[in-house]
Amino acid sequence: MFKPIIAALIGVVALVPNGASGQDNPRNREGFWISFGFGAGSLGSGNSCTSQFCPESLRETGAVAYLRMGGTVSQHALLGVESSGWARVDENGEVSQFGALSLVGFYYPSVSGGFFLRGGVGTANHARNDDRRSGLGLSIGLGIDLKAGNTFSFTPFANLIHGRFSNPDIRRNLLQLGLGFSWS
Secondary structure, three states, X not given: OHHHHHHHHHHHHHHXXXXXXXXXXXXXXXXXXXXXXXXXXXXXXXXOOOOOOOOOOOEEEEXXXXXXXXEEOOOOEEXXXXXXXXXXXXXXXXXXXXXXXXXXXXXXXXXXXXXXXXXXXXXXXXXXXXXXXEEEEEEEEEEEOEEOOOOEEEEEEEEEEEEEEOOOOEEEEEEEEEEEEEEO
């Protein structure tokens, strides 16, 4: 499932005009921003998960999506709120979902470039059929805003979200790869 996503990301990067890198068109990060995106994700349990809550295989692949919005702190930093989710329906019709609601921060090392590092903290939720758990969610990631207009960017991204659920102690991690659409 990751091969088509990677091919799509490469295709978008190839289609973006040369000036979209920010070299010819300086960035002006200010005010409100909003972004949403889609892609593929791989949810893992780790070797220690023996609960019926965890799947038999160590990793499951499914679809991911996110919606985030916030404000600009400086030309190097953005703060916002993000809702991110993953879902999968297996061959037996069993539904598994993982999501996070987080306070997120973005750091742009270069004022003129679109590359960013991302971190977040909030709640993580996991549901497998009728069993639902909530716990602590931590995330890190990276991406690049590829300008395609004055206020619009294509945003390829990669994120890792870690959820820790108690009673019993269960840890899940989600690797996301995809493409976002951002306005500022």
